[in-house]
Amino acid sequence: xxxxxxxxxxxxxxxxxxxxxxxxxxxxxxKVEARSANALTGNPDDHGFGSWLxxxxxxxxxxxxxxxxxxxxxxxxxxxxxxxxxxxxWAQMRVLLAPIDHxxxxxxxxxxxxxxxxxxxxxxxxxxxxxFKRIARLRDVQISGxxxxxxxxxxxxxxVVAASARLSLVQAAARLWGLxxxxxxxxxxxxxHTPTRRSAKYADLAGDAAENGFSGHPRLKxxxxxxxxxxxxxxxxxxxxDGSLRYGTDIQLPNLRMASVTAAPVRGAxxxxxxxxxxxxxxxxxxxxxxxxxxxxxxxxxxxxxQGLGALKPSFGPVEGEGAVAVSTEALIHAQDEAMTSxxxxxxxxxxxxxxxxxxxxxxxxxxxxxxxxxxxxxxxTMEPMAMTAHWQADRLEVWAGVQDPxxxxxxxxxxxxxxxNAVTLHALPIGGAFGRRLPRSMEPALRQxxxxxxxxxxPVKLLWSREEDFTQGTYxxxxxxxxxxxxxxxxxxxxxxxxxxxxxxxxxAAHVPYNIAAxxxxxVDDPAESWNVPSGAWRAVTHVQQTWYTECFxxxxxxxxxxxxxxxxxxxxxxKSREALVLMKLREAAAWGQALAPGVGQGVALAxxxxxxxxxxxxxxxxxxxxxQVTRAVAVVDCGLVVHPDTARQQVEGSIVMGLSAAIGEQxxxxxxxxxxxxxxxxxxxxxxxxxAIEVHFMGGERVLGGLGEPALPPVAPALANAxxxxxxxxxxxxxxxxxxxxA
Amino acid sequence: xxxxxxxKLKVNGRDVVSNSSGAMPLLWLIREELLLTGTKYGxxxxxxxxxxxxxxxxxxxxxxxxxxxxxxxxxxxxEGLRSPSGGPHALQKAWQTAQVPxxxxxxxxxLMAAASLLAEHPQPTDSQIGAxxxxxxxxxxxxxxxxxxxxxASALKTAGEQA
Numbered sequence: 001x002x003x004x005x006x007x008x009x010x011x012x013x014x015x016x017x018x019x020x021x022x023x024x025x026x027x028x029x030x031k032v033e034a035r036s037a038n039a040l041t042g043n044p045d046d047h048g049f050g051s052w053l054x055x056x057x058x059x060x061x062x063x064x065x066x067x068x069x070x071x072x073x074x075x076x077x078x079x080x081x082x083x084x085x086x087x088x089x090w091a092q093m094r095v096l097l098a099p100i101d102h103x104x105x106x107x108x109x110x111x112x113x114x115x116x117x118x119x120x121x122x123x124x125x126x127x128x129x130x131x132f133k134r135i136a137r138l139r140d141v142q143i144s145g146x147x148x149x150x151x152x153x154x155x156x157x158x159x160v161v162a163a164s165a166r167l168s169l170v171q172a173a174a175r176l177w178g179l180x181x182x183x184x185x186x187x188x189x190x191x192x193h194t195p196t197r198r199s200a201k202y203a204d205l206a207g208d209a210a211e212n213g214f215s216g217h218p219r220l221k222x223x224x225x226x227x228x229x230x231x232x233x234x235x236x237x238x239x240x241x242d243g244s245l246r247y248g249t250d251i252q253l254p255n256l257r258m259a260s261v262t263a264a265p266v267r268g269a270x271x272x273x274x275x276x277x278x279x280x281x282x283x284x285x286x287x288x289x290x291x292x293x294x295x296x297x298x299x300x301x302x303x304x305x306x307q308g309l310g311a312l313k314p315s316f317g318p319v320e321g322e323g324a325v326a327v328s329t330e331a332l333i334h335a336q337d338e339a340m341t342s343x344x345x346x347x348x349x350x351x352x353x354x355x356x357x358x359x360x361x362x363x364x365x366x367x368x369x370x371x372x373x374x375x376x377x378x379x380x381x382t383m384e385p386m387a388m389t390a391h392w393q394a395d396r397l398e399v400w401a402g403v404q405d406p407x408x409x410x411x412x413x414x415x416x417x418x419x420x421x422n423a424v425t426l427h428a429l430p431i432g433g434a435f436g437r438r439l440p441r442s443m444e445p446a447l448r449q450x451x452x453x454x455x456x457x458x459x460p461v462k463l464l465w466s467r468e469e470d471f472t473q474g475t476y477x478x479x480x481x482x483x484x485x486x487x488x489x490x491x492x493x494x495x496x497x498x499x500x501x502x503x504x505x506x507x508x509x510a511a512h513v514p515y516n517i518a519a520x521x522x523x524x525v526d527d528p529a530e531s532w533n534v535p536s537g538a539w540r541a542v543t544h545v546q547q548t549w550y551t552e553c554f555x556x557x558x559x560x561x562x563x564x565x566x567x568x569x570x571x572x573x574x575x576x577k578s579r580e581a582l583v584l585m586k587l588r589e590a591a592a593w594g595q596a597l598a599p600g601v602g603q604g605v606a607l608a609x610x611x612x613x614x615x616x617x618x619x620x621x622x623x624x625x626x627x628x629x630q631v632t633r634a635v636a637v638v639d640c641g642l643v644v645h646p647d648t649a650r651q652q653v654e655g656s657i658v659m660g661l662s663a664a665i666g667e668q669x670x671x672x673x674x675x676x677x678x679x680x681x682x683x684x685x686x687x688x689x690x691x692x693x694a695i696e697v698h699f700m701g702g703e704r705v706l707g708g709l710g711e712p713a714l715p716p717v718a719p720a721l722a723n724a725x726x727x728x729x730x731x732x733x734x735x736x737x738x739x740x741x742x743x744x745a
Numbered sequence: 746x747x748x749x750x751x752x753k754l755k756v757n758g759r760d761v762v763s764n765s766s767g768a769m770p771l772l773w774l775i776r777e778e779l780l781l782t783g784t785k786y787g788x789x790x791x792x793x794x795x796x797x798x799x800x801x802x803x804x805x806x807x808x809x810x811x812x813x814x815x816x817x818x819x820x821x822x823x824e825g826l827r828s829p830s831g832g833p834h835a836l837q838k839a840w841q842t843a844q845v846p847x848x849x850x851x852x853x854x855x856l857m858a859a860a861s862l863l864a865e866h867p868q869p870t871d872s873q874i875g876a877x878x879x880x881x882x883x884x885x886x887x888x889x890x891x892x893x894x895x896x897x898a899s900a901l902k903t904a905g906e907q908a
Binding site: 070071072231233234236237238239240241242243244245246247249250252258283301302303304306380381382383384385430431432433434435464466467468647648651654655656657658659662680681682686687688689690692693694695 | 765766769770773777780781782783784785786787788789790792793795822823824826833837840841844845846847848849850851852853856872874875876878879880881882883884885886887888889890891
């Protein structure tokens with residue numbers, strides 16, 4: 001059974017067996033943790049249910065969400081799930097970020113992976129003392145990543161807690177009224193017994209209910225949802241329209257100082273020497289801080305700090321350590337190409353006898369098709385550069401920062417400061433974009449730097465990276481490649497499929513194609529650059545981005561080699577009525593696939609799976625006068641199962657498509673002698689409004705909880721665009737970004 | 746203007762006096778002296794538009810605008826954006842209706858750029874919008890920005906108001 005199928009089973013099991021998960025979730029909200037949660041969330045008059053819900057005497061329900069809302073609307077969607085399961089009105093709902101404490105660790109998220117027997121993804125691994133090696137530790141996360149908030153926290157966690165709370169309120173009413181619980185219902189924040197016309201507000205029963213019972217096995221609702229499936233206005237938006245939302249970069253404190261920093265351009269190099277005088281001569285500059293691999297300037301304001309920093313000429317030493325290489329992009333690509341043909345290849349997945357299938361097909365007049373693809377290094381380029389504030393006082397550290405996993409960040413800060421966990425306070429602030437940049441492993445160096453700067457300051461200090469620092473000190477999607485080969489039978493059907501790809505220490509099911517090809521051999525080879533100080537990290541949709549680029553371009557090439565329609569060719573290789581086939585058929589209809597297009601315009605399709613969801617995308621594209629790709633239409637069909645908040649869901653798909661187009665068309669990070677060459681948006685062009693077409697999004701719908709939405713619409717973008725441009729120009733491009741490839745072609 | 750001369754300007758209708766260097770970009774005066782943090786730092790070179798404010802009613806990128814150039818002039822930031830009647834600006838209403846923002850970091854600049862556009866072109870075409878809104882958004886809100894600007898323009902036309 002492959003991983004994709006297991007993901008489906010997670011959803012399937014939930015639909016029929018909520019109680020199974022109820023026990024698990026109830027355990028995550030143990031009495032000890034509930035007490036701790038109560039202490040942390042304050043009002044002693046409120047009544048806590050587990051650690052995640054509180055009912056106040058005023059009839060309000062507060063949901064403590066362990067995810068940072070970076071604009072993906074999870075807080076709103078999770079409140080909808082709770083309101084429906086607990087029969088509350090939307091006006092009664094409040095959402096707060098959960099305190100950064102183990103009592104609020106997001107166990108259900110980890111449980112989502114465990115229930116499906118799915119390996120914890122590598123992007124979650126390898127962080128200070130919170131390594132995901134043991135199940136017992138899986139609870140120590142409060143992460144926003146992997147498109148998990150709604151499907152795991154919401155459906156496996158909060159929904160069960162809300163149902164439990166509802167059941168305990170009903171039981172409390174039954175005790176109070178001396179009536180059978182089965183006759184008692186709930187509506188609009190009240191418990192109701194219709195035959196006797198009795199009714200009581202939740203608030204009046206909450207004390208007894210919270211005290212006397214918290215069932216781990218509530219019956220989940222199977223229908224009658226009033227809020228799930230609708231799109232109430234997102235709770236986070238008003239503060240984003242008047243400038244009042246305070247991001248990490250906006251925090252104000254008494255006596256706050258500002259710091260700007262520049263780190264060694266080559267990862268692993270040390271600071272050798274810096275003459276501090278030119279910085280100290282700048283008005284407002286107070287201090288120059290030497291760090292092992294960087295120099296920071298502290299001033300009364302950030303402009304003075306950056307002027308001071310700009311006046312310095314720090315010298316950094318050569319990269320030291322075994323295997324350290326100041327690599328350039330060309331050398332990296334060369335090494336990967338060599339590795340892919342070496343004996344270091346390992347089998348990812350194999351079925352049938354590929355050698356035999358190839359030989360048989362070739363003997364009967366089959367056609368051999370080969371192609372090699374590459375993806376470029378990518379930067380997250382979040383609009384908010386890294387910005388963190390810290391105040392070191394004696395044996396305490398207080399930090400204000402936007403991170404994707406606050407609980408893990410708090411632990412990393414404690415480790416860097418060599419302080420106990422409880423001596424570190426972290427205020428998690430809204431983030432101006434993350435896309436993986438602020439996951440634990442990627443954040444750790446920045447947090448260490450912050451701690452070192454704060455330790456050297458007598459005042460609270462805000463460390464704001466310049467955009468140049470943000471570009472050159474990133475944790476990039478690595479440059480990678482793959483080689484594919486297939487033999488087509490005389491009727492055009494692939495008899496065999498070979499796929500060798502460069503792996504960046506990541507387990508994933510992304511390389512698996514959904515197409516029915518009997519003989520398949522998928523192999524990987526470790527990235528030879530793994531030990532070369534080339535920085536890398538998780539980038540939105542992670543391995544799915546590159547794997548979908550390889551496989552969906554190649555299947556398109558096979559369709560053309562077979563002289564068949566690319567969409568029809570894919571359909572012929574899918575089981576009729578499979579999720580994949582249904583999504584593609586819906587796309588064929590929604591995009592009017594095959595219609596006549598304007599001269600010079602081509603249509604391209606790609607199908608992607610990831611995070612439990614399926615996305616089929618059709619793009620119309622052409623090359624403009626400067627041979628720059630231009631997209632004129634985008635239609636997406638998404639099967640993520642139950643859609644909690646359709647408008648936010650649509651928005652995530654729109655955003656993923658825009659980001660995917662941006663990356664495919666123009667983005668590229670390159671290395672020269674180990675240093676990143678791009679320093680600002682002028683040499684890393686991200687897409688603008690005028691480049692973006694209207695985007696149509698269709699959902700397959702359904703009641704089942706299947707997949708996430710923060711990422712899965714991104715992977716099909718690059719292949720759909722390359723396939724459309726091939727249809728438009730007859731020129732097949734196999735490397736990214738497309739604009740420079742077409743300009744050179 | 747010399748380096749240490751006093752800078753006098755109006756920000757969101759308030760008189761402001763500053764003794765900071767006139768070479769310091771307006772962005773840092775707004776953010777760190779006036780503590781109006783709705784205006785964001787994004788790139789420092791005028792490339793992304795997150796720092797967009799109005800100088801005498803026209804959108805400028807405050808990260809590359811020396812504060813000295815605001816001497817005696819009126820600055821409007823997102824905190825001061827209003828309709829003539831004092832309520833939310835038509836663009837802010839349209840943004841709410843279209844649920845435009847995702848992470849929201851670029852949105853102050855987007856709104857200020859759009860307000861300047863509507864002041865010049867009350868009924869902008871798609872290509873006028875494309876030419877005026879060169880602000881960068883990493884979350885990909887562009888399609889909604891475009892439709893919200895059209896919606897605000899229609900609402901203003903119906904109400905007979907000027908932006």
